[in-house]
Amino acid sequence: MEQKKETTKIVLFKGNKVRKILYNNEWWFSVIDVCEALADSIDAGAYWRKLKQRLTEEGDKVVTFCHGLKLPALDGKMRETDCANTEGILKNIQNKKLT
Numbered sequence: 001m002e003q004k005k006e007t008t009k010i011v012l013f014k015g016n017k018v019r020k021i022l023y024n025n026e027w028w029f030s031v032i033d034v035c036e037a038l039a040d041s042i043d044a045g046a047y048w049r050k051l052k053q054r055l056t057e058e059g060d061k062v063v064t065f066c067h068g069l070k071l072p073a074l075d076g077k078m079r080e081t082d083c084a085n086t087e088g089i090l091k092n093i094q095n096k097k098l099t
Helices: 031-039 044-057 061-065 086-094
Strands: 007-013 016-023 026-030 067-072 078-085
Touching (some): 016 067, 016 078, 031 078, 061 086
């Protein structure tokens, strides 16, 4: 997926940093960062991978709301990260999939 006009930023949610990117004139948020903020997970990456695996096995469509977009990682490099727009994040919080 080709990215157009991108701007990356970090926002705070419940004291946690959440990376976001402007993609096609819409904000997309790092799903791992949202999981960390909502689930108080020590390893949010492992939490998201396990959740994504379980949901895929159950045939749940939750993973279809994600796009791999490049965000700055801890090492400063741009890395592909599962991201969701506001609607996708809120819909899955409401369904208690990300908490």
